[in-house]
Every structure is written in structure tokens, then in C-alpha cells.
Amino acid sequence: MASSRDALALGLAPGVTLADARARTPNLVVADHDPAADAAQLARMAEACDRWTPSVALDPPHGLILDVTGCSHLFRGEGAMRAQIVGRFRRGGFAVRASLAGTPDAARALARFGQAAVVAPGEEAAAVRPLPVAALGLDGDACRALALAGLKTISDLADRPSRPLAARFGEDLITRLRRTLGLEDRRIDPLRPRPAIVVERRFAEPIAHTDAVEDALRTLIAEAAARLEAQGLGGRSFEAGFFRADGAVRRVSVGTGRPSRDPVSVFRLFATRLDTLTDPLDPGFGFDLVRLVVPVAETLAEVEPRFDGGERAHDEVSDLVDRLVARYGPARVLGFQSADTNDPARASRLVPAASAAAPALWPVSESGEPPLRPLRLFDRPQPIDTIAETPDGPPLRFRWRRVLHRIARAEGPERIAPEWWRAPDAPTRDYYRVEDAEGRRFWVFREGLYGRETAEPRWYLHGLFA
Secondary structure: OOOOHHHHHOOOOOOOOHHHHHHHOOOOOOOOOOHHHHHHHHHHHHHHHHHOOOOEEEEOOOEEEEOOOOOHHHHOOHHHHHHHHHHHHHHOOOOOOOOEOOOHHHHHHHHHHOOOOEOOOOOHHHHHOOOEHHHHOOOHHHHHHHHHOOOOEHHHHHOOOHHHHHHHHOHHHHHHHHHHOOOOOOOOOOOOOOOOEEEEEEEEEEEOOHHHHHHHHHHHHHHHHHHHHHOOEEEEEEEEEEEEOOOOEEEEEEEEEEEEOOHHHHHHHHHHHHHOOOOOOOOOOOEEEEEEEEEEEEEOOOOOOOOOOHHHHHHHHHHHHHHHHHHHOOOOOEEEEEOOOOOHHHOEEEEEOOHHHOOOOOOOOOOOOOOOOOOEEEEEEEEEEEEEOOOOOOEEEEEEOOEEEEEEEEEEEEEEOOOOOOOOOOOOEEEEEEEEOOOOEEEEEEEOOEOOOEOOOEEEEEEEOO
């Protein structure tokens, strides 16, 4: 149960039964608790906090933890930064308490149970000592056990040896105590991993015109490209964040099939993506912050151009794939990727083009030899009528679609056993590459080993060579 400030002013604190509350206040408004809605709202608030720092973590059920290390100077100091955060959320109708301290646990304890707004470095212990033991984040049973032992404040715990406390209440209590006193730090688990490159541009007055937004984005891309070049990197993923003055955040991402730091190409991808959004970029009252991050970057070495233009041709194909992905989405631009299997029907699969950008390890024949696999493979092998000299030899001729083909050359067999974990009872296949008298080449197989798996093996046509 939870109560609003107005309800608390009327004496309707958590623990009062609903019947007693209605008896005191007949026009009481009651709503069922919706944890999923609370979690979604907390996530939206965390998204809005990204304008102050890229390291934002959830502290459920009602809290957020912001790592503002190296960010406060952008907002005229820690005090001004805290005031801006609190003021923005309060204008949105939220009751907010916030504190800044050297460790996440100390800041959380002060925000929930203390009064200090900003704690000077090294002063965490003095600031949290008067707080109740509930500020450590312990469960109700642990707090009651400590109260029965006469330990009601953090000061009571801090003044006692740690070993007896750990023996009686567990090591977790000592860990929480040290972190809250500022003696031990811990890493937070941010919602968004720290990107390789972050550049942003803030505006004294929110911008809403499309040209101004594009100019800001173009400038940020050029700045990010310069940083990538200085580090010898190229971006594989770029994300632009548009922060509206009312707190809403819109993010647009593009990816590349190979590392890139070409500002023109990256901006072209963003322009294409923005033009094809099903939900257009609505500036509302304007954007007061535009941020560009490079979540994924890889080493990009300068490559000498080839005289035959081979590298440039490959780059043009990659650029085309990137533009198609930006326009239609990664789920609609697919490429073939080889699979680690001997089953011809499963030797390739369709994956998003960005995943298939790396060279595929396809089986290749020796120089001057015909291809090992046909270019066209039937979805289901088609039965054929054959005549062979021996039951386990290649066919002399076969009939397919009422046309008789006389075999001039045959190569094989290539024996492919079934994958026992998928089809343990499937028969073995012997594949042959054959060529008829007219020069047409086929990929046929005999299903079942003669005398061991079947007495009458059947023949099928599985593919056509070019």
C-alpha cells in the first residue's frame, strides 16, 4: 500500500485498512497497484536521465542511480546539476528526492532517509551516520533483528567491530555498511553500455526546424569521425539521440557492414533512416540536446587502393547494403551465410545482411575444376528414372520431366550420411556430378546403400549446374 502526500496529510498512512480510510475520507480515490506500469514509468525516467549522463542504472522499485563522474562541470557544478534534475522531474508532476555522494549506496541512503543534497568527497561517513539502519537497504526481518539488538542507526553499527556483526547478521550487512559509509565503491550496471565515442551538442534555445537538426547531426558525425580517426577506429553502429525540451527522448540508429568513419556516408544513412521512419521525428517544443554515440567500433586501417578496383567494388556493395538496411530495416535485407553442416539442404541460411557481411566460408573447388555444388538447388529433390551398369554405380542415363538424358561424364560418388541427431533413420546418399551428351550438368544422388539399407535404391535430381 502507498499513500500520496495529500493522503498522508489526512493521516492515511500505509497500514490503515481501506474501510477505515473510506470512513475518514468518503471521497477517497483508490487505485490498484500496477507494478508493471511502475517499472515502465521508471524506465522512461531513466531514459530521460540520459541527457545528464550516459551511465544510468535502475534501482527498483522506485529509484535511479546516475554516475555523473566527469559530467557535472557541463551543468555548472554538482549542486546546479542536482537542482536541474530535481526541477525537471518535479515540473513533470513527480515527487523527487536526490543526493550526490561518492558511492551509489551513500547517495541512495541519503536520498531516501537523509537531508544532505551534495556530500563533499570523503564526508560520506559523517553524513550517513545519523540515518536509520533501514538506509542500508536491508529487508524488514534484518532491520527488526538489529533493532532488538539495540542497533538502530548506522552510527551504532559503524562503532562496533565488524567480525561479531558479520557472525551474527551475515557478511552482507558489513558489505552494505562499508559501501554506505563510502569506504568501498561498487560498479553500477547501466542500462546502456558505455559507448566507444560520445559527442553531443546542447542548445540554449530548443531547435525545431529540420535544417537545424540536420546541421547539428552533420556536425556531430564529423566530430565523431575525427575522434575515430585519431584512435584508428571505424564505427559499425551509430546512434543519434534527440532530447526534447519536455523530457521525451527519440533515438535513431544506423549500422554499417564494415567499419566506417566517412561523415558523408554516415550522414546519408541517417538521412535515409529519418525519411523512412513510420513514426516521424516530432520535435514538439524543440530539441535542447542532440547526442551521437558510437556503440560499436572496430579497428580500421588505411587500405591502399588496388589497380583493378576490386576493393572499391567491394566497398560499393557494402555501401549499397547499408543504404538498403537503413531504408527497409535489418529484418528485410537478408544475405546467405554458410552453415557448418554436410547436409546440402541446410548448407546455407538467410541472415540479416549486417550479419552476413563477413566473407562466408563456402566450399570451393580446386583451380580449374568445376564447382562442387550447383548454383540452383531444388527445394525438394525430384525423383528420376535411371539405368545403371551396377546397383552402386553412376547412372548411364536418366529420365527427368519426360526427357531422356544420356550421361557422357560422371564424377563421384560423394557420400553424405544423415545427421543422426536430426534424422537417425534417414538413408545415406551417394551424390554424382554428371554431364549429358548436350553438355548439361546435373547433381543427382542415390538414396540408400544397396544391400545394406535397401534392396532398391531410388534416384533423385537435387540441383542444376550453370
